[in-house]
Amino acid sequence: MMLTEPAVYIVDDDAAVRDSLTLMIEQAGIAVYAFENAKAFLNAYSPDFFGCVIIDVRMSGMDGLQLQEEMTWRKIMLPIIFLTGHGDIPMSVRAIKSGAIDFLTKPVIREKLLICIRVAFTEARKRISEITQQRQIISCLTKLTPREREVMLLAVQGHSNKEIGSCLGISYRTVEIHKSKIMQKTGASNLLDLARIARENDLGR
Amino acid sequence: MSAVKDLSLRSVLDAAADAMLLTENSGRIVLANPTAQQLLGYAPEELKGLTIEMLIAPQYRKQFRYYHKLFMSRPAKRPMHEGNELIALDREGKEMLLEISLSPIKAKQQLYVLIIFNVANRRLDAEEALRTSEERLRLAKQAAGLGIFDYDFKRNIIYWDKQMRKLWGRHTEKTVSYEEFVAAIHPDDREARQAAIDKAMDPNSTGEFKAQYRIVNPVNGAERWISARGRVYFEAGCAHRLIGVTRDVTEQKYIEKKLQVQRGETENILKQQVAVRTASAIAHELNQPLAAISAYSEVVLHALDNESFIAPHLRRALQGCVEQAQRAGRSLHELLAFLQKGELITEQSSLAEIIHEALNFVYEDGYGRFYPLLRLQQDLPPVQCNRTQVQKVLVNLFRNAIEAMNVTDSPLLTVMTEVQKIGPQQFALVSVQDNGPGLDASVSKRIFEPFFTTKSSGIGMGLAISRALIEANGGQLWIDEHARPGATFQFTLPLVS
Numbered sequence: 001m002m003l004t005e006p007a008v009y010i011v012d013d014d015a016a017v018r019d020s021l022t023l024m025i026e027q028a029g030i031a032v033y034a035f036e037n038a039k040a041f042l043n044a045y046s047p048d049f050f051g052c053v054i055i056d057v058r059m060s061g062m063d064g065l066q067l068q069e070e071m072t073w074r075k076i077m078l079p080i081i082f083l084t085g086h087g088d089i090p091m092s093v094r095a096i097k098s099g100a101i102d103f104l105t106k107p108v109i110r111e112k113l114l115i116c117i118r119v120a121f122t123e124a125r126k127r128i129s130e131i132t133q134q135r136q137i138i139s140c141l142t143k144l145t146p147r148e149r150e151v152m153l154l155a156v157q158g159h160s161n162k163e164i165g166s167c168l169g170i171s172y173r174t175v176e177i178h179k180s181k182i183m184q185k186t187g188a189s190n191l192l193d194l195a196r197i198a199r200e201n202d203l204g205r
Numbered sequence: 206m207s208a209v210k211d212l213s214l215r216s217v218l219d220a221a222a223d224a225m226l227l228t229e230n231s232g233r234i235v236l237a238n239p240t241a242q243q244l245l246g247y248a249p250e251e252l253k254g255l256t257i258e259m260l261i262a263p264q265y266r267k268q269f270r271y272y273h274k275l276f277m278s279r280p281a282k283r284p285m286h287e288g289n290e291l292i293a294l295d296r297e298g299k300e301m302l303l304e305i306s307l308s309p310i311k312a313k314q315q316l317y318v319l320i321i322f323n324v325a326n327r328r329l330d331a332e333e334a335l336r337t338s339e340e341r342l343r344l345a346k347q348a349a350g351l352g353i354f355d356y357d358f359k360r361n362i363i364y365w366d367k368q369m370r371k372l373w374g375r376h377t378e379k380t381v382s383y384e385e386f387v388a389a390i391h392p393d394d395r396e397a398r399q400a401a402i403d404k405a406m407d408p409n410s411t412g413e414f415k416a417q418y419r420i421v422n423p424v425n426g427a428e429r430w431i432s433a434r435g436r437v438y439f440e441a442g443c444a445h446r447l448i449g450v451t452r453d454v455t456e457q458k459y460i461e462k463k464l465q466v467q468r469g470e471t472e473n474i475l476k477q478q479v480a481v482r483t484a485s486a487i488a489h490e491l492n493q494p495l496a497a498i499s500a501y502s503e504v505v506l507h508a509l510d511n512e513s514f515i516a517p518h519l520r521r522a523l524q525g526c527v528e529q530a531q532r533a534g535r536s537l538h539e540l541l542a543f544l545q546k547g548e549l550i551t552e553q554s555s556l557a558e559i560i561h562e563a564l565n566f567v568y569e570d571g572y573g574r575f576y577p578l579l580r581l582q583q584d585l586p587p588v589q590c591n592r593t594q595v596q597k598v599l600v601n602l603f604r605n606a607i608e609a610m611n612v613t614d615s616p617l618l619t620v621m622t623e624v625q626k627i628g629p630q631q632f633a634l635v636s637v638q639d640n641g642p643g644l645d646a647s648v649s650k651r652i653f654e655p656f657f658t659t660k661s662s663g664i665g666m667g668l669a670i671s672r673a674l675i676e677a678n679g680g681q682l683w684i685d686e687h688a689r690p691g692a693t694f695q696f697t698l699p700l701v702s
Binding site: 014016017019020021023024027058083085106107108109110 | 488493494498499501503504508518521525529532
């Protein structure tokens, strides 16, 4: 994955709103891609999209909140900023709870929008680094031998080296060697760390 | 004396006006005079040989036998009107109540009884019928709460019944002077009631009298609503008396009022919803271009502040502002057109008719008290308009006027029509004037604005809608700021050319 400069993806069915916001955000030196509806955005989406999405709540066809759901379902991790005609409080609460960065009322004030975009970019970077980290760990886990996996499973369940040895029919020493290899491959600093990695990757169940 | 001797028993009986039967002690009839035959519906000689018992209705025969035995054991004269009665059957089997007298006559070994009788139930029927009908009338009057009055114009007095005296309170006499009668009527209602009487007294009218008014009980000050109906009777073309009934309709009035308030509330909620939806529609339609204009403007402003002009960008932003401002204006017009959607169906209508309909509507609505004063141009040509919409506007103007005159002593609602020529076209000009406190200049400037209101319970759409309706009908609605007293609204409608 290439970490390029973040961009803003606008989804709004009003051409003038789209155009004016594009102009405003481009003026701040940020790349903008605009889409006239949710479907156009989803069709164009590719995993290398990086930055944040500005979505109008009230759109014909799939509305803003439905698009948010769809993105969650498709595991599209881009942070969302919602735009709305009038501050609908229950709706905004729902949107924020589902992970939206903010809920801005039209007409939008330039300064507020740009701050919001910056917050969203920070969030996007955080999400990306988290994903990268997780991917690295997963690739480490795949490097483990079948026997090492067995040892790791029993170790994170809290069994002693002696118990693991008798359970797998190997010596106490061999267990110790396997464990040090596991720590090496996963990069875990101690047993607790290893347990966390196992939990986060759905191992050990 | 000798002449008397010649009279046979038979001839005496035959001549008697009363019905008579002569029976043996067994009860067998030996003689029946023609009156008796006629009463019982038998042919001559048919009764002879029958027993009295056979003439008695079967269900009373047992009782009769007992009394017959009792009488025979100690025979004595039993005159009429002592309560000796028999339920007999005539030849057709119809029951009749007979009042009888009994006179025992001894002759040789035989005891005869002379029975004289007449029909009691004929008289009873009439009495009963009269009693029943009076009772029915009384019950009906009571049930309906009806009082009866008879107003004698010449003597200027009113005969009234107990029910009415009770309503008027304190009065016990069966007559009352007209002045005293009127004194109990609520001062606000006297004029309208008198007008109704005057109308009914017109020899050219049907004489029908109909009025509703309040009376104030002099004892406890309680107000009751009375509905009076009656008819004036004429003698030689001159009103002679007014007879009618009154009914206490206070409860009914109360329910009507409550219903009216409820209806008003429902209407208000509806209006409010319409207003909310209209406002929301306007908000959405205007917010999009406003959002764009705001963003474009900030782009230009930011460029100016940073002296970083990119000419095509600035042009695009300013061009966007202009387009969006125009789009907002278009949206508004489209929205207004939408609110008056559907093709307007107009017809040739008499403006006077529409005005009367609207007045009736407001009057029956019980919206408040007012005296209408109509100055309608007699030969006004018909107008081309949508009747319902114009009526709606008039009702709205009338209601506003009546509400404004809430504090006025004699609220006068003046409605005028006249022809006005504007350019080549002729219009009907309608003026609606009240004599309330009038409007401040600051209020009249804003009075047609949507959502502007001076009423605590209003939503301020009435006049805005009225103006839109009149404009849709090809006319104009405005307020005449200089007319006095009160407030004057005027509107035009195109006359049929």
